[in-house]
Amino acid sequence: MxxxxxxxxxxxxxxxxxxxxxxxxxxxxxxxxxxxxxxxxxxxxxxxxxxALDWWTDPSGEYWHRTAGVFVRRADGRYLFFERVFFPLEWTVPAGHIDTGEDPAHAASRELREEVGLSAPPSDLVPLDVTDIPGDSCWRGSDAHRWHPYLLNVPLETTAEVLEEGRDPRWLTPSEALSRPLTFPVRTLLERHATTTLT
The missing domain is CATH 2.20.25 (N-terminal domain of TfIIb)
Structure with missing residues (x-):
């Protein structure tokens, strides 16, 4: 947009x-x-x-935001997903907008704590490829986001509770997740990394 x-x-x-x-x-x-x-x-x-949010417009006038997200992988190879209750109403991973001047890894750690109650220092987050995703729509009106995705490995006994913007947390394999209506960016990232980093 x-x-x-x-x-x-x-x-x-x-x-x-x-x-x-x-x-x-x-x-x-x-x-x-x-x-x-x-x-x-x-x-x-x-x-x-x-x-307060990190945003810009590109030469065409497209309105961009920066986002940080975390693929939380349990020791049995399952990942944490939950269903959003705000636009877009689809399944996602813990993620959110990066504040102005905020380090992406710190933003990812913050979103993890705020959305699902898991605490992990930024140093525990493994960065994946930074990815520009046109077509990623958010409730704040941007249809293009620069994603800073991370991987976090957690013990098998880890539990999570959705605290903000969602419900029904589930531990799913990548193939199980891909059978659900995922948000566009999460599907894009999962398909990109499912056979490499997220295995």
Missing amino acids: KLDVDVPADGRRHQYCWGCRAETVAPHHGAAGFTCATCGREYGRSLVVDP
């Missing part, structure tokens, strides 16, 4: 309606999505421009 609003240079967060681009959206109460007070429509996402 091209960034098609004139964002004020005030250093503040701005959130626009996905349809009419009015800055009059509010989250649904008790459900995922947003309602616009100007056009009256409801959308699963909005357009958020936030100086």
Whole structure:
């Protein structure tokens, strides 16, 4: 998505309606999505421009975010996945946006703790290839993300509880995960690494 609003240079967060681009959206109460007070429509996402997040536009005007994610591998070769309850409503791994100035490994460690309650220092995370994924849509309005994926090996007895943005954590093999409706970037990364690093 091209960034098609004139964002004020005030250093503040701005959130626009996905349809009419009015800055009059509010989250649904008790459900995922947003309602616009100007056009009256409801959308699963909005357009958020936030100086606290690492974002940019490329020469074509495409709006990009940076994301860090962790493939958590248990000693039996199964990985931690969970179902998102916010856009996009598909299966994913612990992941999230990187803050402005934040080291990607620290962001991955933070997201791991915030989303599934697992603590791991950045030094325990094994970096995979940094990957640009056009077509990766998030609820904040970007359709292109630069992913910083990591691998974390954990003991067989490790358990996880989804704390934010999801439900139903499952330990799955790569082939089991690929049979589910995965988010576009997680499917892309899993297919890329399933026969090499993620085995």
